[in-house]
Amino acid sequence: MKSQRVVWGDTLTELGETDKRIVIIDGDLATSTMAVTFAKAHPESFVEAGIAEQNMVGMAFGMSTLGYRPWLSSFGVFLTNRALDQVRMLVSQTLAPVRLAAAYTGLLNGSAGKTHQDVEDFSIMRALPNMTVLAPADAVEAEAMIRWAAEHDGPLYLRLARDAVADVFSSDYVYEHGAPILLRDGTDAVVVSTGVQTSRTVEALNAPELHGLSIRHVHVPSLKPLDEDALWQQLDGNRRVFTVEEHSVIGGLGDVVSGVLTSRGGSALQSRIGLADGWSESAPNDFLLDKYGLSPARVAARIAAELGA
Amino acid sequence: MTREASTHSDLAAIASEGRWHVLNTVASSKAGHIGGPMSAMDLMVALYFRQMRIDPADPKDPERDRFILSKGHSAIGYYSVLAMRGYFPVEELATFDHGNSRLQGHPDMKLTPGVDVSTGSLGQGLSAGSGIALAAKKQGKDFHTWVVLGDGEIEEGMVWETAICAPRFGLDNLTAIIDLNGLQQYGWPAAETDRFDRSEPMGHVDLQAVFTGFGWNAITIDGHDFEQILAAYAAAEAARGVSGKPSVIIARTAKGRGVSYTEGTFNWHNGIPTAEQLDIARAELLGDKEVGA
Numbered sequence: 001m002k003s004q005r006v007v008w009g010d011t012l013t014e015l016g017e018t019d020k021r022i023v024i025i026d027g028d029l030a031t032s033t034m035a036v037t038f039a040k041a042h043p044e045s046f047v048e049a050g051i052a053e054q055n056m057v058g059m060a061f062g063m064s065t066l067g068y069r070p071w072l073s074s075f076g077v078f079l080t081n082r083a084l085d086q087v088r089m090l091v092s093q094t095l096a097p098v099r100l101a102a103a104y105t106g107l108l109n110g111s112a113g114k115t116h117q118d119v120e121d122f123s124i125m126r127a128l129p130n131m132t133v134l135a136p137a138d139a140v141e142a143e144a145m146i147r148w149a150a151e152h153d154g155p156l157y158l159r160l161a162r163d164a165v166a167d168v169f170s171s172d173y174v175y176e177h178g179a180p181i182l183l184r185d186g187t188d189a190v191v192v193s194t195g196v197q198t199s200r201t202v203e204a205l206n207a208p209e210l211h212g213l214s215i216r217h218v219h220v221p222s223l224k225p226l227d228e229d230a231l232w233q234q235l236d237g238n239r240r241v242f243t244v245e246e247h248s249v250i251g252g253l254g255d256v257v258s259g260v261l262t263s264r265g266g267s268a269l270q271s272r273i274g275l276a277d278g279w280s281e282s283a284p285n286d287f288l289l290d291k292y293g294l295s296p297a298r299v300a301a302r303i304a305a306e307l308g309a
Numbered sequence: 310m311t312r313e314a315s316t317h318s319d320l321a322a323i324a325s326e327g328r329w330h331v332l333n334t335v336a337s338s339k340a341g342h343i344g345g346p347m348s349a350m351d352l353m354v355a356l357y358f359r360q361m362r363i364d365p366a367d368p369k370d371p372e373r374d375r376f377i378l379s380k381g382h383s384a385i386g387y388y389s390v391l392a393m394r395g396y397f398p399v400e401e402l403a404t405f406d407h408g409n410s411r412l413q414g415h416p417d418m419k420l421t422p423g424v425d426v427s428t429g430s431l432g433q434g435l436s437a438g439s440g441i442a443l444a445a446k447k448q449g450k451d452f453h454t455w456v457v458l459g460d461g462e463i464e465e466g467m468v469w470e471t472a473i474c475a476p477r478f479g480l481d482n483l484t485a486i487i488d489l490n491g492l493q494q495y496g497w498p499a500a501e502t503d504r505f506d507r508s509e510p511m512g513h514v515d516l517q518a519v520f521t522g523f524g525w526n527a528i529t530i531d532g533h534d535f536e537q538i539l540a541a542y543a544a545a546e547a548a549r550g551v552s553g554k555p556s557v558i559i560a561r562t563a564k565g566r567g568v569s570y571t572e573g574t575f576n577w578h579n580g581i582p583t584a585e586q587l588d589i590a591r592a593e594l595l596g597d598k599e600v601g602a
Contacts, residue, residue: 044447047443047478049474050473050474050477052470052471052473054432054433054436054467054470055436055467055470055471055474057436058433058435058436058437058440058467058471059436059437059439059440059443059474060440061426061440062426062436062437062438062439062440062441062442062443062444063440063441063443063444064440065425065440065441065444066371066444066445066448066450067444067448068444085430085433086430086433086436086467088430089427089428089429090426090427090433090437093417093419093427094418094419094426094427095419
């Protein structure tokens with residue numbers, strides 16, 4: 001059980017031994033994002049751009065035109081918000097192989113609070129043409145995605161969590177681009193989750209109050225692209241669907257799943273478990289997950305209540 | 310088509326023709342900008358016909374000099390120069406801003422031969438150029454990256470992120486050319502010290518001192534004097550691999566340069582010339598000379 005940021009630094013460091021297309025452009029956060037591991041091993045491929053996210057994106061685009069595949073090292077919130085225009089015009093529009101390694105995503109960022117909480121990223125990044133939007137469940141999937149990304153020739157957003165979560169996948173996991181993953185089967189309801197919230201949802205579905213229920217759990221590792229037909233096969237015929245995400249209930253996984261349901265005539269009632277439309281605060285992880293309804297216990301309690309268990 | 314561009318008067322004739330293409334195309338397409346393309350025309354003609362190492366027949370040559378029009382709204386001026394230089398037919402200018410055209414309202418690297426970077430959202434080009442220049446340094450590439458910015462454009466904060474960052478990497482293969490045409494779309498009321506009918510965007514800023522202070526080689530020139538333009542370009546090129554600093558050429562120009570009614574007035578930031586105004590422009594720019602399209 002490693003954190004995704006450690007895996008990111010370690011995996012790129014390994015890949016960088018042979019793949020000289022890889023560079024990291026850092027926004028003075030290398031010791032947080034763990035780009036520092038790569039910087040020490042490959043100083044010639046590490047670019048410290050300073051605290052200037054817009055310029056980071058421009059530099060990454062420029063370097064990509066000479067064959068590099070730059071990874072941006074910063075807190076996700078600054079890439080998706082502060083540098084959005086640059087990502088939109090210089091990456092999304094040009095199809096540049098620039099990778100946004102969004103660190104400290106979601107609600108949990110070491111008690112930094114609302115300024116640093118990247119909780120609208122799915123909504124923003126999904127709307128950009130050509131953008132691949134990935135949200136790994138654990139360290140294993142994060143590593144697999146980073147290896148997959150090395151050969152992906154296009155823009156990419158990778159949502160990474162600061163802190164470790166319980167592994168969902170075993171070490172033989174292979175990332176299959178765009179495919180939803182069935183984690184457990186069941187007939188009473190379908191729970192769809194993404195990112196590290198999938199790890200918490202695995203724990204939630206093992207809660208005692210849900211023991212009498214048969215619940216299917218599907219993990220969506222890629223919000224875009226997504227094999228919608230495959231997801232629909234997991235949803236079809238179910239009357240109750242829950243989506244669970246460490247993201248605003250606006251524009252994220254909930255909307256993705258709704259789109260699949262409604263466009264195929266699905267009649268399931270969907271409940272969106274995520275961050276309400278509002279601001280959070282700075283606090284320890286357990287406090288935030290509990291207060292904002294994303295802890296395993298809170299997720300389990302809500303599903304149980306809505307299913308009348 | 311190879312144009313004679315050996316003398317300053319050759320360059321001036323090409324630039325006049327380019328300005329005509331700007332006005333004529335905007336008049337026929339009923340869209341586009343006037344003042345900015347005309348102020349930057351001499352700077353761009355000098356780059357494309359004399360300074361840059363480029364081959365219009367091979368616009369993707371990895372060893373070519375790179376050019377970025379950061380003030381992307383001057384696209385029609387850029388297209389005019391590219392067409393006259395042979396990247397695509399001059400006749401194609403007539404498709405500017407039409408549906409299904411390769412000549413978009415702002416430059417699109419995915420569509421237009423010779424366009425190295427998509428621009429139009431102001432402030433981004435210098436940063437992109439710094440990334441290209443950094444990559445070129447890392448790969449030991451032997452080319453120069455040139456970026457044209459507007460004086461209104463450099464109000465954008467991102468420009469200054471790059472201004473601080475680029476010298477850190479010793480990017481002496483990067484040159485910014487600021488088209489200091491003295492006007493922006495609207496801006497502020499003119500003071501007595503201003504050159505034109507609105508406040509000069511950077512009139513209160515000592516740009517040369519600012520860039521020098523940020524760690525750049527900086528020079529200020531008359532951006533309509535080919536001798537000064539070419540000398541500044543040559544100095545920037547001579548500094549490549551030597552000075553350890555990026556260069557900036559602050560080129561004092563006049564918005565709408567070259568036609569009596571467009572020069573020095575903010576109202577011609579954009580606009581559609583009438584038939585009578587086109588006749589005046591043709592006479593002032595071309596005299597009796599016939600040009601294509």
